Amino acid sequence: MTIYADNAATTRMSQTAIRAMLPYMDQIYGNPSSLHSVGQAAMEALTEARTRVAAALGAASPREITFTSGGSEADNQAIRSVAVWGKRKGKTHIISTAFEHHAVLHTLKKLEKEGFTVTYLDVHENGLVTPEQVEAAITPETCLVTVMYANNEIGTIQPIRQIGAVCRKAGVLFHTDAVQAVGHIPVNVQEDNIDLLSLSAHKFHGPKGVGVLYAKKGVILSNLIEGGAQERGKRAGTENLPGIMGMTAALEEAIRELPETMPRLTQLRDRLIAGLCEIPHGAVNGDLEHRLPGNVSFCFEGIEGESLLLLLDDGGVCASSGSACTSGSLDPSHVLLAIGRPHEVAHGSLRLSLDRDTTAEDVETIIRVTRQVVEQLRAMSPVWRDLTDGKRAFVIE
Numbered sequence: 001m002t003i004y005a006d007n008a009a010t011t012r013m014s015q016t017a018i019r020a021m022l023p024y025m026d027q028i029y030g031n032p033s034s035l036h037s038v039g040q041a042a043m044e045a046l047t048e049a050r051t052r053v054a055a056a057l058g059a060a061s062p063r064e065i066t067f068t069s070g071g072s073e074a075d076n077q078a079i080r081s082v083a084v085w086g087k088r089k090g091k092t093h094i095i096s097t098a099f100e101h102h103a104v105l106h107t108l109k110k111l112e113k114e115g116f117t118v119t120y121l122d123v124h125e126n127g128l129v130t131p132e133q134v135e136a137a138i139t140p141e142t143c144l145v146t147v148m149y150a151n152n153e154i155g156t157i158q159p160i161r162q163i164g165a166v167c168r169k170a171g172v173l174f175h176t177d178a179v180q181a182v183g184h185i186p187v188n189v190q191e192d193n194i195d196l197l198s199l200s201a202h203k204f205h206g207p208k209g210v211g212v213l214y215a216k217k218g219v220i221l222s223n224l225i226e227g228g229a230q231e232r233g234k235r236a237g238t239e240n241l242p243g244i245m246g247m248t249a250a251l252e253e254a255i256r257e258l259p260e261t262m263p264r265l266t267q268l269r270d271r272l273i274a275g276l277c278e279i280p281h282g283a284v285n286g287d288l289e290h291r292l293p294g295n296v297s298f299c300f301e302g303i304e305g306e307s308l309l310l311l312l313d314d315g316g317v318c319a320s321s322g323s324a325c326t327s328g329s330l331d332p333s334h335v336l337l338a339i340g341r342p343h344e345v346a347h348g349s350l351r352l353s354l355d356r357d358t359t360a361e362d363v364e365t366i367i368r369v370t371r372q373v374v375e376q377l378r379a380m381s382p383v384w385r386d387l388t389d390g391k392r393a394f395v396i397e
Contacts, residue, residue: 003362004318007203007294008152008180008353013246014205020249021207024242032239033230042241049248056251057197057214058188066213066221066231067244071179072103073224074198074213077235078175079107079146081215081222082196083116086143092116093141095134099123099338100148101177108146117141127156127286127339135166145174149181149197153335153351154286155295157185164193173219179203179211183254184292185262189214201243206250210243261356265293268354268363272296275367279374281387283396285336285349294354299341301396302384303348303377311376312350315369321349344383345395 004012024045030038032046050062059065068074079094086092096108098120108118119137121129134145145167150157160176167174175196181187182197183204189197197214201207215221227236254261269291273284276298285297300308305321312319321333332346341349352366378384386392 005352007355010202011205016253017246017250021242021246068211070211071200075103077224078196082144084222091143095119095137095145097121099335131162138170149176149178152180154297155292156286157290161192201247204254206247207243272363281396296352298350300348311373320351
């Protein structure tokens, strides 16, 4: 039996999402841009989905919803749109954090080459940024603050509502990458003072390849993809109607189940953290309180992450060392380095992300298998031998 504990990378599609998609594959299959009755039936469904997604996010209008191919595209379009606007106004300063998803960081690096300046805020040892940091970093040239809602590796939840309030007071647009947050904790764009928000369906049991960019009324989007007039002319390409309908159903289901899933996953998460803390010279990454209900991130000294993952897989546990987008990289996680983990410790990282299908028995198995694998790897590690012989000092006590 395999225990899947890599839900931060992707989730299994729910039956609700699958059922919602099926009619739009073989019955309502038209192009929403077509004027004939088959196309207009598709357009009616697309309009309905936009209205439902807007309601789920607390948006003021369905026109604030743009369907995209996923979170990365939404991040790119949000940041670049504000950058274009800012440059016209002579505002070329952006504020972000040091541990954003690479969809944000790489976009910012490109903008720096185009003449923008970016302030990367320190996220501290607990993986949190404060509203006071944001306020102190804002200048008259600041056009955008982009801070992720919840970190994709260590699961820390940022004080988004307070950061948004700081931005509103300063007249600066605020974007949040909420890919890991939406469907897992309550998110309301109006109550949270959010101007732009990105999400991806496959993180909450929807299909891959579809997402949303929320942009508050008055925020002018620039095109990343040129072509047709879809999405009010801001995102060319025939809409992925089956994916959009599956995403909409999955989003509503996830939000509807939050009162049940959040406390249950929090309890499982805390038991898993407690069990892994019994392994010597290991430490949890990120704040224990302000974190996603299903996220457990650990570092174990004296081992290497890739070997850890492979042996866990042999033991029936699917996990990751961090972001799935950088799984092929040999470099330690930029997120763990940002919170102060040394390179040699960051290499021994483990991310376990639980889900509504995870059971208490699964958690006990994960603890047992992880303990066995860590002991096995340490037994053959020259680094661990040097640590236990006193030739090197332990970093994690």
